[in-house]
Amino acid sequence: MHRRHLPAAALAASVVLFCGVLSLSLRAGELVVQPSPGSAAPAMQAVGAFTGPGSCAAAACHGAVRPVAGSRILQTEYTTWIAQDRHVRAFEVLSNPVSVRMAKILGVGRADTAPKCLVCHSLDVPGGRQAHTFANEGVSCEACHGPASGWLGPHTTRGWTHAQSVALGMYDTKDIVKRTERCLTCHLGTAEKSVDHEMIAAGHPDLVFDLEAFSAAMPRHWRENTDQDPFRSVRAFSLGQLVHVRSSLDRLAVRVKGPVWPEYAELDCFACHHSLTRADDSWRQAQGYTGRRPGNPPLNLSRWATARHVLAAFDEPGAAELDGVMTKLALEASRLRTDADQVVAIAAQARTMIDRGIARALSAPADAALARRLLRAVAGAAEEIAPRGERAAEQTAMAMESLYAAWARGGGGESAATKAAFNELFQQFENPSSYDPRRFVAQVRKIESSLP
Numbered sequence: 001m002h003r004r005h006l007p008a009a010a011l012a013a014s015v016v017l018f019c020g021v022l023s024l025s026l027r028a029g030e031l032v033v034q035p036s037p038g039s040a041a042p043a044m045q046a047v048g049a050f051t052g053p054g055s056c057a058a059a060a061c062h063g064a065v066r067p068v069a070g071s072r073i074l075q076t077e078y079t080t081w082i083a084q085d086r087h088v089r090a091f092e093v094l095s096n097p098v099s100v101r102m103a104k105i106l107g108v109g110r111a112d113t114a115p116k117c118l119v120c121h122s123l124d125v126p127g128g129r130q131a132h133t134f135a136n137e138g139v140s141c142e143a144c145h146g147p148a149s150g151w152l153g154p155h156t157t158r159g160w161t162h163a164q165s166v167a168l169g170m171y172d173t174k175d176i177v178k179r180t181e182r183c184l185t186c187h188l189g190t191a192e193k194s195v196d197h198e199m200i201a202a203g204h205p206d207l208v209f210d211l212e213a214f215s216a217a218m219p220r221h222w223r224e225n226t227d228q229d230p231f232r233s234v235r236a237f238s239l240g241q242l243v244h245v246r247s248s249l250d251r252l253a254v255r256v257k258g259p260v261w262p263e264y265a266e267l268d269c270f271a272c273h274h275s276l277t278r279a280d281d282s283w284r285q286a287q288g289y290t291g292r293r294p295g296n297p298p299l300n301l302s303r304w305a306t307a308r309h310v311l312a313a314f315d316e317p318g319a320a321e322l323d324g325v326m327t328k329l330a331l332e333a334s335r336l337r338t339d340a341d342q343v344v345a346i347a348a349q350a351r352t353m354i355d356r357g358i359a360r361a362l363s364a365p366a367d368a369a370l371a372r373r374l375l376r377a378v379a380g381a382a383e384e385i386a387p388r389g390e391r392a393a394e395q396t397a398m399a400m401e402s403l404y405a406a407w408a409r410g411g412g413g414e415s416a417a418t419k420a421a422f423n424e425l426f427q428q429f430e431n432p433s434s435y436d437p438r439r440f441v442a443q444v445r446k447i448e449s450s451l452p
């Protein structure tokens, strides 16, 4: 992922415990946690309590320095997370100068104790559900994998299955739809936790996401098995795109009924935040303001811009039909006096149609042809996507890069020229207020013509 650069952090793993046989002897909410000294399968497990990342850190568990030969699991997950993953720093950033200022502007007290921030910047443990006391170490294992008290002991025993762990409280991150939804709880927001324009104006970065681009940047601590199936990531990409639009419709439906509407974070940021030019040079005026009153900021449809072409690959008529619904949605949402019920109804209609696309994407084969078709389709739509604004262009760039990577890995071949062309494309997003759709389209064409 080009958007931002990951700092090469090198933190020391400090906690070493025995593998999976922690003695949990405290009360976790209503649930009694039975001590299980030395036993791999406790007589009774508490389900739904959090044990903290230290429980996974031992060298023989997930804290190995090198992937363990012959093991299905890398066993280096903790090492990767603590040394390279930005999630480990999520709590620390709440004490940096930007967070301190943000908290002051918002009047929420200290950021590192404010629930408004902790819900996304740490392992958010509901009251009383800590199996034992542990320090806040940012977005740790259980933030994604679910509370471990139920499966921590038994999950290392021979013959134990993933399904058994899931039944005992593990979150099913293997299911790509569920996985994406989990990421989006923080990277898009939900009814309970959100980054709105008030927070953005106070200093929070805008939330942008793409499952494949962000998984690659995380960095992944799991095997992708691309040797067996190089196009597995294409299915993940497609599902990630569709789930992202679906969740963004849910967020819109919540916000349009909320206390603040228009909620500016649902609108195209650079409809307001662009730099002004001479009238002769204005691409906005040249393009016109179809479907809205000139000067009204449009709904941010960046997630739909690329997902539309993904949907079309599985369901062409469905995508065309959904275009109509999304146009209606954009029109209704950008009225100064919006009919909230109407917006919610249209969003629900769109949601059902995306559900169908997700079902199809789940059962369709992912192969070289699909990767190439999607890459061509997304790149080919640059003219149509570009006027939708900087965020739509950025989604397109991330999508193209993920598809190119999958296709190259699957035998399409890599080219230095393509890589250089992608670098130039991502530079266009470094100064978003001066985004120009004409430059964006030209660069996408350059990438297309450089493809091996």
Ligand code: HEC
Binding pocket: 004, 093, 094, 096, 098, 099, 100, 102, 103, 106, 108, 111, 114, 116, 117, 118, 119, 120, 121, 185, 186, 187, 188, 189, 190, 193, 194, 195, 199, 204, 205, 206, 207, 208
């Ligand atoms: C809905 C979830 C959510 C909430 C609530 C939230 N954040 Fe964030 N925050 C994120 C995500 C996700 C990122 C990373 C964004 C990215 O890089 O794409 C982030 C990034 C940041 C960054 C930039 C970090 C860096 O490394 O530069 C700061 C600072 C920050 N948040 C502070 C806060 C503060 C302070 C609050 C509370 C007032 C808060 N956040 C609430 C999800 C959230």
Ligand code: HEC
Binding pocket: 053, 056, 062, 072, 073, 074, 075, 077, 078, 079, 081, 082, 087, 139, 140, 141, 142, 143, 144, 145, 172, 173, 174, 179, 221, 222, 223
């Ligand atoms: C930001 C979310 C996130 C965090 C934090 C996280 N993981 Fe993961 N993890 C994933 C995803 C996504 C996968 C891939 C899907 C899968 O295999 O479950 C994965 C896969 C794994 C796997 C491989 C499972 C398998 O059957 O192949 C292990 C083991 C694992 N994680 C352990 C950990 C440990 C230990 C930590 C903490 C040190 C951790 N994870 C932190 C998201 C996360």
Ligand code: HEC
Binding pocket: 004, 005, 006, 086, 087, 089, 090, 091, 093, 119, 120, 121, 122, 139, 143, 144, 179, 182, 183, 184, 185, 186, 187, 211, 213, 214, 215, 217, 218
């Ligand atoms: C519990 C909330 C939460 C969940 C769940 C979550 N993240 Fe994050 N993520 C964050 C926060 C907060 C940050 C910002 C951390 C920082 O900047 O220090 C972040 C940062 C990142 C970054 C670094 C972004 C950058 O600008 O470099 C990537 C990549 C990322 N997350 C990917 C994922 C993926 C993929 C998933 C799902 C498998 C996921 N995250 C799930 C909260 C979350």
Ligand code: HEC
Binding pocket: 197, 200, 201, 202, 203, 206, 264, 265, 266, 267, 268, 269, 270, 271, 272, 273, 297
């Ligand atoms: C309807 C117009 C509108 C939209 C849409 C909008 N903003 Fe704003 N934004 C404003 C206004 C007005 C302010 C307050 C400016 C001031 O106080 O001087 C502001 C303030 C800000 C600030 C702080 C100003 C600064 O100079 O640091 C940031 C950052 C920001 N917005 C980012 C965004 C992002 C990102 C989006 C999209 C997710 C967005 N805005 C969408 C109108 C808008």
